[in-house]
Amino acid sequence: MESRHVSRVISASPQTVYEVAVNVDNLLTWASGLAHSEVTREGDTLWVDSPMGRVSVRFVAPNEFGILDHDVTLPSGATVTNPLRVIAHPDGAEIIFTVRQLDLTDDEFDSDATTVGEDLDRLRELVEEVTRSRPGT
Template sequence: MESRHVSRVISASPHTVYEVAANIDTLPKWASGLAHSEVTRDGDLLWVDSPMGRVSLRFVAPNEFGILDHDVTLPSGVTVTNPLRVLAHPNGAEVIFTVRQLDLSDDEFDRDATTVGEDLDRLRSLVEDDNRARRS
């Protein structure tokens, strides 16, 4: 199994990036590889319509360390753990998502990593656009 770290630098504080990424209501705005519609809450379990079908999500508890790891339980019942971190960076924050190959072909793995990169680009735009709007 191969892993690939996909990251983006965002011109905002790690706290700001974490707050946006941890806000479940923003998921459909930036995480297209995961959520296509509003998130339904059932306690700490979340349900979303994804490209893989209806999946459940469970994030780690809110924390001060920028950790947004989450388990995704697929329609098949298989649970995949997804490491996601927000770190301090000289230009603001860096978001790092670890993509794991698991049972994917090399082409599927490449597509997954590309999708994650596009999702992180949308997160960057969401955070930076919001920061610009606040300063105006």
């Protein structure tokens, strides 16, 4: 199994990036690889229609370390853990998503990594828009 780290540098503080990314209401805006419809909440479990079908998502508890790891339980019942981190960067923050090949072909793996990169590009745009509207962040 291969892993690939997909990252983007965002011109905002790590705290701001984390706050935007962890806000479930923002998932539809930036996380196309995960959410295609409104997010339904049941306690700390999220339900979304995704490219993989209806899945449940559980993020780690809010924390000060920028960790946004989340488990996605697929329609098959299999659970995939997705490491996602926000770290400090000289130009603001860097968000890093680890894509794992698991049972994917090489082409599917490349496609997943491309989708994650596009999602992180949308997150960067969203964070920078929020930052422009909130001076001092």
